Amino acid sequence: MYEEYSRQALPSKKYRELLGSAICVFNSNNQFIIENILRIDSSTYNWYELIDKTSGDLSQPVKETITRKSDTKIASLFSNVISKRNRIVHSFQITENGEQVLRTKKKKS
Secondary structure, eight states: OOBTTBOSOOOOHHHHHHHHHHHHHHHHHHHHHHHHHHHHOTTTOOHHHHHTSOTGGGHHHHHHTHHHHSOSHHHHHHHHHHHHHHHHHTOEEEEETTEEEEEOOOTTO
């Protein structure tokens, strides 16, 4: 529950590993979206501009590029992944059954 580097009560190492892995996988997916936007339209967008955007702000470039070349499925899936990531990032810590875990409320409820 505690580590040498913190006096804060922490979730188990396995739980923290899972959270860290989820964030890394999200970052990889986010970068993959940027690469695809650039592959489709590098005359309108550049890597520096896109990498500075929040993931939510990438929804417009996704609609203007990827959706135009395929359908709305990728944009919908990306939006869903962003929502799930946001629930992790904006979570709060609680003790449940003697363990530290993260919990979130759904937006607007």
